[in-house]
Amino acid sequence: MPQLPTASNLHEIARIEGSKRLLGNSFQIPSIKPTAAYRSKIVPDSACTSHTFTPNLLRSVVIAGLIGTIPLGILMNQSSLLTGAERLYVPLATAAIFIGVCALFIGITTKPVVLLLNPEGMSINGHFVSWSGIRDTAILRMKVGKNKSDYLVTWLRDERYLLTDLGCFVRFRVGGIRGELAAYIEYFRAKAT
Known part of the structure; x- marks a missing residue:
C-alpha cells in the first residue's frame, strides 16, 4: 500500500483533506459521516458472500x-x-x-476503481485490508466549486487513512453510491465479528 497520511479522528481527516483543496479564501471543511450512520433502503441478501463495486x-x-x-x-x-x-x-x-x-x-x-467487500475485509484496487485492521469507515463529501465529490475514507487501526474517490460510481437513485456502499460495508463488517 502506498504511503498514507495519518489522523487521530474522522473530523481531523475532513480538516486535513479540506485544507489540501483550499481554493482562494473560501475554506470549507468537508462533511464526514461514518458509514454506520447511513440509513439505506438497500438490504444485502443474507446469502451474500461478497459484493464488488465497479464503474459501469x-x-x-x-x-x-x-x-x-x-x-x-x-x-x-x-x-x-x-x-x-x-x-x-x-x-x-x-x-x-x-x-x-x-x-x-x-x-x-470510468476510472479503474474496484471495491470488493466480503466477511474477511475490503479490497480497494487489489489492496486488501481486513476488518480487524480497520478502525472505521466514512464517506467524506467535499464541495469543489458548485459540485460535490464523495470519497470513501478507510481509517486504519494505526491511524493512517486511505481515500477512495467514489466519483466513478454512477447510481440512478437519491444519494448515489453513498447509501448502497455504506449498507454493504456495515453488512460485511457485522458478519466479520
Whole structure:
C-alpha cells in the first residue's frame, strides 16, 4: 500500500483533506459521516458472500448522452436563425461540444476503481485490508466549486487513512453510491465479528 497520511479522528481527516483543496479564501471543511450512520433502503441478501463495486460504462454512456443532448438541442434550435456558411459551422461546433462533454463525463466516471467487500475485509484496487485492521469507515463529501465529490475514507487501526474517490460510481437513485456502499460495508463488517 502506498504511503498514507495519518489522523487521530474522522473530523481531523475532513480538516486535513479540506485544507489540501483550499481554493482562494473560501475554506470549507468537508462533511464526514461514518458509514454506520447511513440509513439505506438497500438490504444485502443474507446469502451474500461478497459484493464488488465497479464503474459501469453503460450507465456513464447513457448519462453522458442525456447531458450532452441538452446543449445540442439548444444550439441546433438556434441554427435555424443562421444563414449561409453559419448553417454548416454551428452544427459542427455543436457536435464537437457534444462529443467533448460525453468524452469528459465517460472519462471521469470510468476510472479503474474496484471495491470488493466480503466477511474477511475490503479490497480497494487489489489492496486488501481486513476488518480487524480497520478502525472505521466514512464517506467524506467535499464541495469543489458548485459540485460535490464523495470519497470513501478507510481509517486504519494505526491511524493512517486511505481515500477512495467514489466519483466513478454512477447510481440512478437519491444519494448515489453513498447509501448502497455504506449498507454493504456495515453488512460485511457485522458478519466479520
